[in-house]
Amino acid sequence: MTNAPMIDLRGTTKKYDDGPPALAGVTLSVAAGECVAILGHSGSGKSTLLNLIAGLDRPSSGTVTVAGTRVDQLGEAGSAKYRRASVGMIFQFFNLLDDLTVLDNVMVPAQLAGMGKGDAKRRAAELLGSLGIDRHAGAYPARLSGGQRQRAAAARALMNKPALLLADEPTGALDSSSAEDVRRLLLDLNREGQTILLVTHDVQLAASTAHRTIELVDGAVERDVINDGSGAGLAARTPLARPAGEVG
Ligand SMILES: Nc1ncnc2c1ncn2[C@@H]1O[C@H](COP(=O)(O)OP(=O)(O)OP(=O)(O)O)[C@@H](O)[C@H]1O
Ligand SMILES: [Mg+2]
Numbered sequence: 001m002t003n004a005p006m007i008d009l010r011g012t013t014k015k016y017d018d019g020p021p022a023l024a025g026v027t028l029s030v031a032a033g034e035c036v037a038i039l040g041h042s043g044s045g046k047s048t049l050l051n052l053i054a055g056l057d058r059p060s061s062g063t064v065t066v067a068g069t070r071v072d073q074l075g076e077a078g079s080a081k082y083r084r085a086s087v088g089m090i091f092q093f094f095n096l097l098d099d100l101t102v103l104d105n106v107m108v109p110a111q112l113a114g115m116g117k118g119d120a121k122r123r124a125a126e127l128l129g130s131l132g133i134d135r136h137a138g139a140y141p142a143r144l145s146g147g148q149r150q151r152a153a154a155a156r157a158l159m160n161k162p163a164l165l166l167a168d169e170p171t172g173a174l175d176s177s178s179a180e181d182v183r184r185l186l187l188d189l190n191r192e193g194q195t196i197l198l199v200t201h202d203v204q205l206a207a208s209t210a211h212r213t214i215e216l217v218d219g220a221v222e223r224d225v226i227n228d229g230s231g232a233g234l235a236a237r238t239p240l241a242r243p244a245g246e247v248g
Helices: 046-053 075-086 102-110 117-130 148-160 176-191 203-210 232-237
Strands: 007-014 022-029 037-038 060-065 087-091 163-168 195-200 212-217 222-224
Touching: 007 046, 007 176, 022 046, 022 060, 022 222, 037 046, 037 176, 046 060, 046 163, 046 195, 075 087, 087 148, 102 148, 102 212, 117 148, 148 176, 148 203, 163 176, 176 203, 195 203
Parallel strands: 037 195, 037 212, 087 163, 163 195
Antiparallel strands: 007 022, 007 060, 212 222
């Protein structure tokens, strides 16, 4: 148990239709406590990979094991339960519920998992405090800046103390200063032991946040390298295109 990887994929393939597979025989292992960046061009299979690990989708072949659980074999209810208990997700566009306050948004996962309202409220307030947005607890998401919204989304993702934090382009919609806030947040969480998978187009973000970068090309692992922190090597070797208008 102690030495088992947090994430383990073996020959994992995902085909959606007759075209080339979105993921093509991916084998990779992530240890507990790692922060790993998943880099790759648009359409290379990054979100597909996260969705399989989150149990939101099933592989066409191969296996997905997270913390000893064969996620690819879970039924619908088992998969929902696994996600509630073990996975926190942050997305590019926050996915907060507009008609709930920040505090209520953050409380949702705990209430779905059956935590009492008082306990959920205490934990949510504590998280908002540690992420520096407690004074916005009573506000609606529309009143918050992008960076503040992403912090609220992070608080929600962390509510059930997930073994795994999955972030899909978490800075993709943010200005550079908010993006830097989110980057530091991920660094802090990882320092405290949180296992993180960070999907991004941004070579510098990957190199400065994660200690390891996995690059996908056409659904396959093209490269799996330990970062030296500068990002210079990767940036020089892999000039990845970024969607127009993206800041970071
Ligand atoms: N639900 C789906 N049905 C059919 N094809 C899909 C589906 N989801 C993804 N694909 C295809 O699988 C491939 C990989 O998509 P994926 O979303 O994983 O890429 P990505 O690396 O996350 O791209 P981006 O950087 O643009 O978010 C693409 O060719 C995409 O069109
Ligand atoms: Mg994607």
